[in-house]
Amino acid sequence: QVQLQESGPGLVKPSQTLSLTCTVSRGAFSDNYYWTWVRQPAGRPLEWIGRVFTSGDTRFNPSLSSRVSMSIDTSKKQFSLNLNSVTAADTAIYYCAARVGGRPLDYWGQGIQVTVSS
Amino acid sequence: EIMLTQSPGTLSLSPGDRATLSCRATPNFGGDYIAWYQQKPGQSPRVLIYGVSTRATGIPDRFRGSGSGTEFTLTITRLEPEDSAVYHCQHYDQSPLPFGGGTKVEI
Numbered sequence: 001q002v003q004l005q006e007s008g009p010g011l012v013k014p015s016q017t018l019s020l021t022c023t024v025s026r027g028a029f030s031d032n033y034y035w036t037w038v039r040q041p042a043g044r045p046l047e048w049i050g051r052v053f054t055s056g057d058t059r060f061n062p063s064l065s066s067r068v069s070m071s072i073d074t075s076k077k078q079f080s081l082n083l084n085s086v087t088a089a090d091t092a093i094y095y096c097a098a099r100v101g102g103r104p105l106d107y108w109g110q111g112i113q114v115t116v117s118s
Numbered sequence: 119e120i121m122l123t124q125s126p127g128t129l130s131l132s133p134g135d136r137a138t139l140s141c142r143a144t145p146n147f148g149g150d151y152i153a154w155y156q157q158k159p160g161q162s163p164r165v166l167i168y169g170v171s172t173r174a175t176g177i178p179d180r181f182r183g184s185g186s187g188t189e190f191t192l193t194i195t196r197l198e199p200e201d202s203a204v205y206h207c208q209h210y211d212q213s214p215l216p217f218g219g220g221t222k223v224e225i
Contacts, residue, residue, distance in 0.1 A: 046217040059213035104153035108162035
């Protein structure tokens with residue numbers, strides 16, 4: 001049973017870079033998982049940000065692709081999200097999640113609130 | 119790129135009622151990689167249904183997924199107060215993996 005925990009700053013200034021890390025525990029950090037980031041502004045729908053495969057291959061939401069990057073550190077059992085040039089519109093709860101091919105997002109972190117404000 | 123539109127936005131029902139939630143996909147992606155998630159206030163989403171109609175482990179049979187092509191439905195029978203939540207559909211085949219706008223069910 002995979003467990004996920006997000007970490008990172010809860011407050012980011014406009015125009016700066018939002019950086020979050022997800023630590024994986026109680027599960028093999030194997031090459032079968034798509035490690036994923038999803039966000040949800042208050043009262044708004046879920047938005048798929050993108051995913052990184054264990055090989056390092058990434059796919060992003062086209063609406064965010066110019067500002068987002070993801071990476072993975074298998075030795076630390078962590079994967080990360082960077083979103084640059086943030087604005088107030090990037091204020092949201094950010095979730096890390098995981099799935100294997102052919103399956104939905106079976107595993108979710110508890111979410112971390114990130115506010116963009118000066 | 120697939121887009122998912124959920125309706126209605128909000129359902130207000132009574133215990134024991136039946137809820138019918140819709141998720142419309144455009145264009146027709148011709149597969150069955152549709153999932154439904156339940157999200158209660160302050161919680162992360164959890165999978166209810168995947169593969170259009172397969173219930174996730176531990177999900178009671180009051181929850182039923184159906185549909186094909188562009189129209190997918192989540193039906194919740196014998197509503198209980200604990201079913202109050204936002205329900206999201208998602209296409210999870212090829213990236214990007216869009217979510218619908220969500221339906222809030224109030225009991």
